[in-house]
Amino acid sequence: MSDIPKAIHIKEEGPREGFQSEAPIELARKIELIDALSETGLKKIQVGSFVNPKKVPSMADIKELVAGITAKPGVSYTGLWFNERGFLDALDTGKLDVQGTLQTTASETFLKRNQNRTLKEQLGSLQGLTAMYQSKNVAVTRGSVMCAFGCSFEGDIPESRVVGLVDEIFKISEEHNLDVKDIALADTMAWATPDKIKRTVGAIRDKHPNAHINLHLHNTRGMGIANVYAGLEMGVDSFDSSIGGLGGCPFAPNKAAAGNVCTEDLVFMCEEMGIETGIDLEKLIAVSELAEEIVGHSLPGQVKMGKSLNSIRQKIQSKVTQ
Amino acid sequence: MSDIPKAIHIKEEGPREGFQSEAPIELARKIELIDALSETGLKKIQVGSFVNPKKVPSMADIKELVAGITAKPGVSYTGLWFNERGFLDALDTGKLDVQGTLQTTASETFLKRNQNRTLKEQLGSLQGLTAMYQSKNVAVTRGSVMCAFGCSFEGDIPESRVVGLVDEIFKISEEHNLDVKDIALADTMAWATPDKIKRTVGAIRDKHPNAHINLHLHNTRGMGIANVYAGLEMGVDSFDSSIGGLGGCPFAPNKAAAGNVCTEDLVFMCEEMGIETGIDLEKLIAVSELAEEIVGHSLPGQVKMGKSLNSIRQKIQSKVTQ
Numbered sequence: 001m002s003d004i005p006k007a008i009h010i011k012e013e014g015p016r017e018g019f020q021s022e023a024p025i026e027l028a029r030k031i032e033l034i035d036a037l038s039e040t041g042l043k044k045i046q047v048g049s050f051v052n053p054k055k056v057p058s059m060a061d062i063k064e065l066v067a068g069i070t071a072k073p074g075v076s077y078t079g080l081w082f083n084e085r086g087f088l089d090a091l092d093t094g095k096l097d098v099q100g101t102l103q104t105t106a107s108e109t110f111l112k113r114n115q116n117r118t119l120k121e122q123l124g125s126l127q128g129l130t131a132m133y134q135s136k137n138v139a140v141t142r143g144s145v146m147c148a149f150g151c152s153f154e155g156d157i158p159e160s161r162v163v164g165l166v167d168e169i170f171k172i173s174e175e176h177n178l179d180v181k182d183i184a185l186a187d188t189m190a191w192a193t194p195d196k197i198k199r200t201v202g203a204i205r206d207k208h209p210n211a212h213i214n215l216h217l218h219n220t221r222g223m224g225i226a227n228v229y230a231g232l233e234m235g236v237d238s239f240d241s242s243i244g245g246l247g248g249c250p251f252a253p254n255k256a257a258a259g260n261v262c263t264e265d266l267v268f269m270c271e272e273m274g275i276e277t278g279i280d281l282e283k284l285i286a287v288s289e290l291a292e293e294i295v296g297h298s299l300p301g302q303v304k305m306g307k308s309l310n311s312i313r314q315k316i317q318s319k320v321t322q
Numbered sequence: 323m324s325d326i327p328k329a330i331h332i333k334e335e336g337p338r339e340g341f342q343s344e345a346p347i348e349l350a351r352k353i354e355l356i357d358a359l360s361e362t363g364l365k366k367i368q369v370g371s372f373v374n375p376k377k378v379p380s381m382a383d384i385k386e387l388v389a390g391i392t393a394k395p396g397v398s399y400t401g402l403w404f405n406e407r408g409f410l411d412a413l414d415t416g417k418l419d420v421q422g423t424l425q426t427t428a429s430e431t432f433l434k435r436n437q438n439r440t441l442k443e444q445l446g447s448l449q450g451l452t453a454m455y456q457s458k459n460v461a462v463t464r465g466s467v468m469c470a471f472g473c474s475f476e477g478d479i480p481e482s483r484v485v486g487l488v489d490e491i492f493k494i495s496e497e498h499n500l501d502v503k504d505i506a507l508a509d510t511m512a513w514a515t516p517d518k519i520k521r522t523v524g525a526i527r528d529k530h531p532n533a534h535i536n537l538h539l540h541n542t543r544g545m546g547i548a549n550v551y552a553g554l555e556m557g558v559d560s561f562d563s564s565i566g567g568l569g570g571c572p573f574a575p576n577k578a579a580a581g582n583v584c585t586e587d588l589v590f591m592c593e594e595m596g597i598e599t600g601i602d603l604e605k606l607i608a609v610s611e612l613a614e615e616i617v618g619h620s621l622p623g624q625v626k627m628g629k630s631l632n633s634i635r636q637k638i639q640s641k642v643t644q
Contacts, residue, residue: 150631155638190628193594194551221631222587222624226548229516257627265544272515300622302544305579306512309472309543316477 005237007276010263011044012037013216014291016080017260018246019048020058022295027061029294031068036287037243038072041279042263046078046240047096050086066093082115084132091136100133100140102126102172102180104165107151110188123168130176140176143169144184148200150191157191159203166204166211182238183211187227190220194230201234214238217261219245219300224261225269232275241266244288244299262301264288268308281308327559329598332585333366334359335538336613338402339582340568341370342380344617349383351616353390358609359565360394363601364585368400368562369418372408388415404437406454413458422455422462424448424494424502426487429473432510445490452498462498465491466506470522472513479513481525488526488533504560505533509549512542516552523556536560539583541567541622546583547591554597563588566610566621584623586610590630603630 015034019025030048037045047069053060062079071077076097079090091098103126105111108119115122133140145165150157166183173180183204192200197215204211215231217224217239228239240260247259264284267277285304292299337356341347352370359367369391375382384401393399398419401412413420425448427433430441439447455462469476470484488505495502505526514522519537526533537553539546539561550561562582569581586606589599607626614621 152634153638155635191631193591195595219624220628221590222547222584222628223591225544226551226591229548229551253627253629258624262544268543269515269545269548273517302541302580305575306542306544307575309513312474313477316475 003235004232004273005235005275007237007278008232008270009044009238010042010266010277010279011046011078011214011238011240012042012243012263013046013240013260014243014246014263016046016048017242018244018291018295020056021248021259022058022246024058025294027064027068030061030065033243033287033291033294034065034069034077036290038070038075040283040287041277042284043074043278044076044078044097046080048079050079050081050089063089063093066095069095071095084129087129087132087138091138098138099142100129100138100178101184102130102140102143102169102178103146104144104169105146106157106161106165107147107154109154110147110151113153123172126172127176130172130178134176140173140178141180142182142184143173143180144186145169146186147188147191148185149187149196150189152189152191159200162200163203163207166208170208170211181210181212182214183208184214184216184240186216187218188216190218190223192217192227193223194226197227197230198234201231201236205234212238214240216240218247219258219261222258224258225265228261228266228269232270232273239266243284244291244301244304246291246295246299258300262288262299262303264301264303268303272309282311325557326554326595327557327597329600330554330559330561330592331366332364332588332599332601333368333400333536333560333562334364334565334585335368335562335582336565336568336585338368338370339564339570340566340613340617342378343570343581344380344568346380347616349386349390352383352387355565355609355613355616356387356391356399358612360392360397362605362609363599364606365396365600366398366400366419368402370401372401372403372411385411385415388417391417393417406451409451409454409460413460420460421464422451422460422500423506424452424462424465424491424500425468426466426491427468428479428484428487429469429476431476432469432473435475445494448494449498452494452500456498462495462500463502464504464506465495465502466508467491468508469510469513470507471509471518472511474511474513481522484522485525485529488530492530492533503532503534504536505530506536506538506562508538509540510538512540512545514539514549515545516548519549519552520556523553523558527556534560536562538562540569541580541583544580546580547587550583550588550591554592554595561588565606566613566623566626568613568617568621580622584610584621584625586623586625590625594631604633 241263242260245262563585564582567584
């Protein structure tokens with residue numbers, strides 16, 4: 001158990017993951033949620049996507065949203081984009097932590113369905129994006145692999161393919177004198193189980209011992225927290241998650257299926273295990289309840305229903321000292 | 323990872339855990355659910371409790387229930403009881419797998435609140451129960467520790483206290499020439515996290531290397547499957563679970579809080595990891611949907627919403643071969 005990190009970094013993705021899959025939400029309420037998240041101790045919050053408003057109407061107000069949030073010092077706000085237009089819009093806000101990511105996908109079938117590209121074309125396009133980032137003096141610090149653990153269109157993804165993509169990412173980084181250190185592995189369609197997490201992370205580590213691995217996990221099949229734990233055991237200290245488990249999986253057969261791994265459940269497990277998150281769990285639970293109120297239905301996170309153990313310990317303690 | 327077992331044993335507790343926490347359910351539908359569970363490959367099903375019908379009205383029909391189920395050869399049906407009356411009623415059915423358990427609780431506060439007994443009185447009462455089991459030629463094969471990982475009335479439970487109770491259980495077993503091999507650890511109020519599972523199981527193993535440990539886990543704080551995984555890593559091969567996650571935790575602050583760890587999610591994880599369960603996951607998912615229909619609301623299990631990976635693999639395969 002000595003690989004378990006002493007502290008972890010969490011990127012809150014609830015606003016992006018959640019708003020895009022929920023019924024339309026008022027701009028003011030989106031801003032209210034992000035501002036509330038900023039007060040919990042979270043250091044990184046992804047606020048939304050810079051995408052075609054015709055294709056993703058729920059993100060049409062992204063510029064107003066970024067303008068409206070009260071940026072808290074020490075908190076980094078990020079956005080997501082898939083093309084030059086989105087990147088330039090994000091940069092234009094002047095308010096976001098804008099860094100370049102070399103995006104790849106381990107499932108060619110998924111890539112073809114979603115972006116009508118082969119893997120070769122995708123890797124080729126990274127060269128163009130890189131030039132664009134460099135022309136704007138934007139650092140390229142991150143590579144990502146979507147569908148890193150399996151794909152509902154293609155099936156199982158061998159670890160060797162993920163390692164091959166990570167090889168490509170570091171090759172491009174070297175060729176273009178970039179500074180890629182972070183490798184994000186996304187379980188886009190919730191195919192991961194704890195052993196698969198360990199094998200994939202292990203295979204990358206064997207070849208790229210200095211890669212700083214991030215896990216973006218979905219809970220569609222209930223494995224989210226167990227997969228986080230497997231990652232922790234491999235020394236992974238960087239996780240994406242969503243407040244309340246907001247998100248839903250756009251590829252899940254049932255629309256009621258769980259979304260991303262839930263931020264407060266993740267924080268609860270880590271803090272109970274003595275792993276620092278820097279986050280106030282009670283505040284986070286209150287924000288999760290706010291998120292439920294905003295989306296108008298219950299969210300899958302469990303700790304908000306069971307209550308934190310610290311709140312129960314305090315109650316017991318206050319009875320003892322009375 | 324070499325401690326991970328090749329196969330696990332699951333005791334389905336949905337009927338007992340579920341029926342006692344749900345609105346009244348028709349006897350015929352209870353029987354329908356148990357008979358459906360019998361067809362999934364499950365080898366052990368706990369059908370209900372032999373308790374005071376005035377205190378637990380949902381179990382008032384337990385005798386009719388046992389009489390009504392179609393016992394499938396190879397499936398063992400069990401019941402729960404807390405006193406001589408309950409035991410004799412269970413034995414009287416002639417249809418249940420009746421074995422004696424030396425029941426203990428790691429939280430004295432819980433014991434006082436629930437059974438108005440001290441730990442010393444509880445341990446003393448085990449002697450009387452043992453005599454009763456022996457008089458009926460019923461084997462005493464199991465010891466159990468409730469609240470083994472923490473208690474919402476008392477707080478954290480040190481591992482040493484659990485080891486002390488296991489010591490007592492084996493001492494009684496030896497003194498009375500019993501055959502206790504199985505030690506069941508119940509996370510009655512969902513205080514366990516994966517590290518706590520490992521420490522507690524490890525501490526028992528250090529002192530009693532031949533104890534066959536069973537974990538009864540609740541998912542009230544979302545840690546259920548991660549705790550199972552931690553148990554597997556410690557070589558634990560025996561788990562209790564509930565179809566759909568039926569159960570609810572009677573001690574959770576929110577009545578909508580999750581119940582026991584969900585059988586189909588547990589089976590999904592194990593089968594994906596190459597650990598045999600002997601259970602047909604697709605049949606189990608169908609029974610989980612039946613359970614939802616019977617209780618009249620959705621149940622927390624995730625795999626039934628996300629679908630099994632094997633069903634998706636088959637779909638992909640059938641497209642490839644078309």
